[in-house]
Amino acid sequence: MRKWNFSAGPAAIPEPVLQEAQDEMLEWQGSGMSVMEMSHRSTDYIDIANKARQDFIDLLQIPSDYQVLFLQGGATLQFSMIPMNFGSNKIADYVLSGSWSKKAINEASKIMDINIITSSESSNFNHVPDADSWNCSEHAAYLHYVSNETIQGNALHTPPATKAPLIADMSSVILSEQIDVSKFSMIYAGAQKNIGPAGLTICIIKNDFLKTASTELPDMLQYSKHADADSMFNTPPTFSWYLSGKVFAWLKDQGGLATMGDINRLKARKLYDFIDQSGFYSNPISIENRSIMNIPFLLVNSELNSEFLHDAENAGLLNLKGHRSVGGMRASIYNATPIEAVDALINFMADFQSRHG
Numbered sequence: 605m606r607k608w609n610f611s612a613g614p615a616a617i618p619e620p621v622l623q624e625a626q627d628e629m630l631e632w633q634g635s636g637m638s639v640m641e642m643s644h645r646s647t648d649y650i651d652i653a654n655k656a657r658q659d660f661i662d663l664l665q666i667p668s669d670y671q672v673l674f675l676q677g678g679a680t681l682q683f684s685m686i687p688m689n690f691g692s693n694k695i696a697d698y699v700l701s702g703s704w705s706k707k708a709i710n711e712a713s714k715i716m717d718i719n720i721i722t723s724s725e726s727s728n729f730n731h732v733p734d735a736d737s738w739n740c741s742e743h744a745a746y747l748h749y750v751s752n753e754t755i756q757g758n759a760l761h762t763p764p765a766t767k768a769p770l771i772a773d774m775s776s777v778i779l780s781e782q783i784d785v786s787k788f789s790m791i792y793a794g795a796q797k798n799i800g801p802a803g804l805t806i807c808i809i810k811n812d813f814l815k816t817a818s819t820e821l822p823d824m825l826q827y828s829k830h831a832d833a834d835s836m837f838n839t840p841p842t843f844s845w846y847l848s849g850k851v852f853a854w855l856k857d858q859g860g861l862a863t864m865g866d867i868n869r870l871k872a873r874k875l876y877d878f879i880d881q882s883g884f885y886s887n888p889i890s891i892e893n894r895s896i897m898n899i900p901f902l903l904v905n906s907e908l909n910s911e912f913l914h915d916a917e918n919a920g921l922l923n924l925k926g927h928r929s930v931g932g933m934r935a936s937i938y939n940a941t942p943i944e945a946v947d948a949l950i951n952f953m954a955d956f957q958s959r960h961g
């Protein structure tokens with residue numbers, strides 16, 4: 605029996621996608637083999653890969669002067685590949701708004717000079733400082749920020765206007781709503797939240813910016829090598845790419861990202877409204893920076909945490925434990941988590957409160 609899975613990642617995948625993959629597991633469309641067994645150079649697989657990439661481009665309305673790369677190494681490898689490719693002998697600006705920004709900063713500072721242009725660390729990352737207050741460098745190679753901090757549950761909903769090329773880690777928010785890709789020089793995201801299974805990382809890079817990338821690095825670390833090889837410089841994560849393609853097709857069937865944005869905002873609003881009026885649960889993030897994907901909440905009495913998690917699991921609500929650095933609970937409500945799951949969570953929370961409030 606499948607249950608409601610609120611995991612932050614790897615996270616829920618739409619059930620119809622899993623069913624289709626199950627139907628095709630032993631043999632993909634008369635090919636005599638599973639997708640997992642195909643050469644990535646075969647015409648069948650190239651068709652699968654190209655369709656997935658095109659659907660992704662269509663969904664995000666990515667302009668034609670961008671490359672879309674399907675890579676490996678997780679979003680974490682991007683924390684170093686970005687400064688390696690774009691940072692030599694330069695300075696880069698970083699926004700420190702949560703745990704993932706911090707990791708990105710730690711990695712980049714091993715490679716280049718960085719300037720932390722703003723930080724909300726002293727207030728436990730309960731907001732993202734307003735872009736007007738950022739202390740940007742005069743000649744930064746780029747400005748990096750994490751548009752949705754998965755652990756703290758904060759988000760910068762509007763891309764900041766910057767002089768420097770803008771780079772965003774969108775691992776936990778990509779495909780959750782329509783965005784204007786043209787505002788960015790680079791966007792990257794690990795797959796295992798809103799894209800598909802783990803093992804794949806998607807990078808969207810503007811051609812102008814890509815031209816400035818280093819060509820001195822080992823080949824696997826050069827974005828331009830991957831772009832020149834259509835992301836087949838070496839064997840790509842074929843199954844993850846294939847399954848992500850099915851998620852993209854599913855998203856198109858749902859009505860695309862404008863529709864998903866409406867649904868996701870509705871899901872988040874329902875949960876935040878319930879938390880705010882409960883007097884029993886609380887969310888610490890400033891209203892304008894609340895994530896629509898990852899919603900942490902605390903119980904009024906933390907001694908009830910284990911009982912809450914235990915009862916939630918019995919009620920079919922999984923993976924609600926908050927990250928150890930924040931405590932409490934966290935509900936991750938990505939695209940594959942339907943409104944019914946959020947309703948079930950709210951009903952459970954109300955019931956738990958009535959038993960313990």
Ligand SMILES: Cc1ncc(COP(=O)(O)O)c(C=O)c1O
Binds near residue numbers: 613677680681754794
């Ligand atoms: C915003 C963000 N950035 C980076 C990462 C790291 O991703 P990966 O594990 O794919 O390297 C995560 C993972 O949860 C994340 O949420």
